[in-house]
Amino acid sequence: DIQMTQSPSTLSASVGDRVTITCRASQAISKSLAWYQQKPGKAPKLLIFKASTLEDGVPSRFSGSGSGTTFSLTISSLQPDDFATYYCQQYYNDFYTFGQGTYLEIK
């Protein structure tokens, strides 16, 4: 099974900050990676798929990069609505796995 390791688990930041979340796969997954945002009591929202393709309607301050085993999600200038939990998900083979999540909190 492919394991996904996200870091950090918790990130404290302020409005306007640039933040980066990293996700590492236990084996190469090409660009078969998605990023989601989840707020309490709500379903996840797809932000990025194919490692770097921005989902329709997602603000351009979100960006994704990486391939193989190391990936990152960057928010260029944090907005109040961005404080949430973020998950990466690999879908390289017929067994999909998530990272453990990164809780982005207001400093």
Place this chain on the structure above:
Amino acid sequence: EVQLVESGGGLVEPGGSLRLSCAASGFIFRTFSMQWFRQAAGRGLEWVAYISSTSSNIYYADSVRGRFTISRDNAGSTLYLRLDSLRDEDTAVYYCARDRTFNYDSTGSADFWGQGTLVTVSS
């Protein structure tokens, strides 16, 4: 507007069974792969199962393989998840989701999600 509405959750004893349904609308259901995910209270997301548009490809997480069965009714635009031999650790909110396609291919990511249905396994 794409809508996915889950139903069928509830309280069940260990070893029991449930069938979850997900009614889809607002898109051509028969052309999309679909997935089930779950999330235990205070925990992270877990992928459960995937089914392709024609049901020709079906995949399961190791934790549910042999106990859960994903299926679909394209004529009725409904996705199902049959849960058998339920365990305490299956307690979670279960979400159905539409697979995100790209250039007409399934990607494995999920672009629209339902609101979730709670399954509680307890004696």
